[in-house]
Amino acid sequence: DTEVTQTPKHLVMGMTNKKSLKCEQHMxxxxxxxxxQKAKKPPELMFxxxxxxxxxxxxxxxxxxxxxxxxxxxxxxxxxxxxxDSALYxxxxxQVRGRKIDTGELFFGEGSRLTVL
Amino acid sequence: AQxxxxxxxxxxVQEAETVTLSCxxxxxxxxxxxxxxxxxxxxxxxxxxxxxxxxxxxxTENRFSVNFQKAAKSFSLKISDSQLGDTAMYFCAFMKIDYxxxxxxxxxxxxxx
Numbered sequence: 001d002t003e004v005t006q007t008p009k010h011l012v013m014g015m016t017n018k019k020s021l022k023c024e025q026h027m028x029x030x031x032x033x034x035x036x037q038k039a040k041k042p043p044e045l046m047f048x049x050x051x052x053x054x055x056x057x058x059x060x061x062x063x064x065x066x067x068x069x070x071x072x073x074x075x076x077x078x079x080x081x082x083x084x085d086s087a088l089y090x091x092x093x094x095q096v097r098g099r100k101i102d103t104g105e106l107f108f109g110e111g112s113r114l115t116v117l
Numbered sequence: 118a119q120x121x122x123x124x125x126x127x128x129x130v131q132e133a134e135t136v137t138l139s140c141x142x143x144x145x146x147x148x149x150x151x152x153x154x155x156x157x158x159x160x161x162x163x164x165x166x167x168x169x170x171x172x173x174x175x176x177t178e179n180r181f182s183v184n185f186q187k188a189a190k191s192f193s194l195k196i197s198d199s200q201l202g203d204t205a206m207y208f209c210a211f212m213k214i215d216y217x218x219x220x221x222x223x224x225x226x227x228x229x230x
Contacts, residue, residue, distance in 0.1 A: 031216055042208055042220035043162075056216060090162070094216070104150035104212045108162040 006091050006109035014117050015081060021112045023074040023091030032074040033106065034066060035090040043090055049074060050096065081116045088113050121211050123221035130199045131229050138194045138224045140209030146170075150212045151185065153194045154220075157205040165207070168192065199228045 004025045013019050023032065031050050035043035048056035049068040063085075065077040074091055088111040095102040120143045130136040142151070153165040168176045168185050175183050180197045196203055209221040 033216075033218075040206070040223070040225075042223055045217060048216045050216065103167065104152070104218075105164050105167060106218060110161040 004091055004093055004107050004109035006089075006112050008112055009110065010113050010115075012115045012117065013078065013081065015083075017081075018077070018079045020078065021076040021089055021091075021114070023076075023109055024072055025093040025107070026072055027093060027107065028071075028095070029093035029107070030071060030096045031094045032068060033090075033092040033094075034074070034076050035092065037088045037090055037111070039088075047076075078114070081114075083116050086114055086116045121209050121219050121221035123209050123224050125224045126222070127225045127227070129227045129229060130196070132199055132201060134199055135195060135197050136199060136226060138196075138207055138209070138226070140192045140194070140221055142190050142192065142209070142211050142221075144190070144211065144213075146213055148214065151183075151192045152210040152212070152218075153181070153183070153192075154208045154210055155203075155205045156208065156223075157202075162208075166194065196226070201228050201230060204228045 007022045033048050034046040036046055037043040045058050046060045047066045052068045052071055063080045067075040090111045091109045092106040094106045122141045124139055128136055149170045151168045154162050155165045156162040166176050166178045166181050166183055168183055175185050182195050184193045204227050206223045206225050208223045210218050212218045
């Protein structure tokens with residue numbers, strides 16, 4: 001199984017809503033990532049979890065709240081978002097060796113396309 | 118901070134022909150990884166090829182090969198015998214050992230039938 005599964009594929013929410021994006025992998029990877037991607041732009045790193053602990057937060061606004069309940073799951077909780085937060089949110093995972101990356105290859109999900117009205 | 122530069126926003130190639138995508142990067146690190154990722158329209162991003170900086174030999178994966186020039190900080194991708202399924206956005210990316218993957222701006226490749 002070499003899949004990273006993201007749900008939902010599409011999400012429309014108002015600025016006062018609370019919603020969550022979910023990501024799941026069963027490859028035994030211990031590093032998981034959230035990226036934000038605008039149309040025709042490269043992905044921008046938001047968060048990195050290593051061994052279920054938050055290791056990198058790229059100064060992301062607090063209206064985005066990540067959570068890693070176990071080694072297979074990664075959530076992104078959304079609250080009070082702005083229209084400019086509309087984007088494709090990509091989850092990825094990678095293998096690690098000890099506390100360092102292994103091959104460095106990231107496995108990406110198909111993404112959750114978020115629209116904030 | 119690392120920067121990755123892709124100077125070609127768009128490339129067009131005839132089916133069965135060869136196309137080369139350029140990528141340069143800037144880093145003071147000696148150990149790092151370089152990647153080319155492919156993102157087809159409305160489909161997930163997948164790894165095309167990877168290169169470890171300490172390896173002098175250029176990586177190859179079937180029709181995809183790289184020209185890695187460490188001193189020049191250059192990492193170009195050659196797609197040989199282009200196929201319609203190669204149509205996608207291609208991102209050059211750089212990673213140190215700290216999990217941060219930095220992407221270039223991307224090059225949109227269109228393969229014409």
